[in-house]
Amino acid sequence: MADTAAKREIHGVGTEESPQKVKRAKADNENGGGGVGNDPESENILSEFKTSSVLSDSAREKNIFIHGKLADREAVVILEKTPIREDSLDELFMGSKLSLEMRNDIYSTYRLQAPPQLNEIKATVVCPATEKHVKKYQRQESFLVEETGEDYQSITLPYIQKQSFSVQWVHNILEKKAEAEKIVYEDPEPEVGFVLLPDFKWDQKQVDDLYLIAIARQRDIRSLRDLTAEHLPLLQNIFQRGKEAILQRYKLPASKLRVYLHYQPSYYHLHVHFTKLGYEAPGCGVERAHLLADVIQNLQSDSRFYKSRTLYFPLRADDGLLGRFREAGRL
C-alpha cells in the first residue's frame, strides 16, 4: 500500500504530514539483549539520552520525535501525551494545582498541574536506530507559494512539462488494465465521462473516513489551471453523478460530502476528491483544496478565471518546483 501510494504521489506537493505512527519493522536485530518481555520497573534510561535534533512534532497531537544518542548508540525517542481519561476526572480536579492565566467576562483560563500518575506521557524508544528511522520521522517543512497566471506560464508549466511525470497508472485505470474491480461507478462518455473509485488511503471498512477519487476520461487537463467554461459539462457531470453514486453505494447524501480539487495536484491528470464531511482528510485544508462547487461558479462567471487568478498553495522544502520559485525570486 505504501508502495502504490508513493507511486501516486508524483512529487511532494502537500501539507506537512506528521510521520507515520511507530510501525514495527521486521527484526533486523542487532540489539539482542531485550527480546520480547515486560519489566515491572526500570531505571530511567532516558536520563542519559542526549538530544541531537527534533525531527518533528505536533502541537495538535502533543507528540514529538527526537533524534539523539543513548549511551553510544543512535536512537529515536517519541514522546506523546496520553488522552485525558473520563474516569480520572474527579481525581484530577481534586488533586491538581491551578494558576489563573486570564479572565474576561464569563471566560477564564488556567494552567493546571496534575499529579504525575494521572498525566503520563507515552515514550517509545527505537535503539539502535538506523538512518532510515531518522529520515522516516523527519518532518518536511512547507512554504506557501503565490502563483500568478504569469508565474504558472513561466515557472510551473515548464517545470511540469520537463518532468514529464508519468500518469500511466491513471491510464491503466481508465482502460481497465488495473484496479477494474475497485470501480464504484463509471461514465464511459469520452468528453464528460469519468471513473469513480476509492482512494488508496481509504480502507473502505467504514464510511467515517470515506475517500473516493473521480478520474476524468479526458486526458489533456493537467489541473485547475487548464479549466475553462468549456469544461463545465464535465465538472457538473462529475459533481452530479459522483454524488448520486455515493448516495446509492454508501448511503451518504451530498450534505455529508466535501467535494474538491487540489492545486497543486499530486498528479497532472484531472481528478476530483470526494471525502466525508467531518473527516479531516489530509489535503482538505483551505491552502490546497478548492471546492468543486466554487470552481464551477468561478468558471460560470469567468471562463478564464483560472488562467488569470493568483493561486496559493504549499510546497515542501524538497520539492523541485519550490526551487524554481526561489530561483525566480518569487519566494
Add this chain to the structure above:
Amino acid sequence: MADTAAKREIHGVGTEESPQKVKRAKADNENGGGGVGNDPESENILSEFKTSSVLSDSAREKNIFIHGKLADREAVVILEKTPIREDSLDELFMGSKLSLEMRNDIYSTYRLQAPPQLNEIKATVVCPATEKHVKKYQRQESFLVEETGEDYQSITLPYIQKQSFSVQWVHNILEKKAEAEKIVYEDPEPEVGFVLLPDFKWDQKQVDDLYLIAIARQRDIRSLRDLTAEHLPLLQNIFQRGKEAILQRYKLPASKLRVYLHYQPSYYHLHVHFTKLGYEAPGCGVERAHLLADVIQNLQSDSRFYKSRTLYFPLRADDGLLGRFREAGRL
C-alpha cells in the same frame, strides 16, 4: 471538520452584558486581585467542580469538554494537554520516572511520569455557561449547507438578527477592558484599524501551532456577506500589518502563514484567523475557511461578490440555523 476546540463565540443570547457587569464580576472575585485581568495564583476552584457529563473528547488532540456545576452555576470546563516543548526536553528526561511497558527487538515503550510543572494541562472555564455553550461543545454531526445570496437575506440574516448574539467580550478587547496585556499589535485607526491577539486555543509556548486573531475596529461588519470593495483598505491593512507584526514578534514569514476568514463565523464581528501553515488548526478546512488573499481578489473583481455568491458551510445538527434551512426546504 470536527470543530470542538476551545473557542469563544456567541453567548448570552438576549442578555445585556455591559462593562458594569464585568466590573461586578471583578468585585465578586474572592481572590481579590482579579476580575478582568490576571492573577498570579489562585485556589483550586476546580476541586469543587461537579461533572454532569462529558460533552466530547479527542484522543488525538488530548482534550475533553465537560459540562457540570461550579458552586451552583452551570459551567463548561475544557481540559487540553499542552504541546511538548523542545526547550524542556533535557529537564523532562532527567526528572521523570519511567516504567517499562513493552520491549521487542529495537523497540521499547515506557510510561513516563513527568514533574507537574513540565507537563501542564490547559483548563478553560466558561461560567456561568448557557445552554448554548453546552450545545456548542457537544459532539455533533455536521451537514453541508448551500446558501445562495437570497438564502442569506431570507434565512440567515433574519436568524442572526433575531438571536442578537452578544459580542461584548469583543468590545471589551477593543476598549482594552480585557486582555489588553495579550495584544500583539494594534492599529488604532477607526476605519481600517484592528487588534491582533493570540487566539484562546494557543498557549503561545511554541510557534508550531501559532494562532492569532485580528479583530476589526469597525463594529458593523457581521461576516463575509457584509464585505464589499469599500472594505478593501481594511482587509489589505489587516493582511499586510498582521503579517508584518507576526514576522516581527514570532519571526514567521508570510510563507509560513495561513490567513483566512470563517463562514459562518463563530461570532458576528469581523475577524481574521492567522495560523501557522502545517498546523492543522480546527476550522482550516476548505468547507469553512476562505483565504483572505482570495477574498481580496474576489472583491477586487466584483464588489458585490459576497452578496450574490452561493456559499457552502457546515452546520451542526443542533444549530438553530440548520433548522431554518430545513424548514425552508433548503436541505
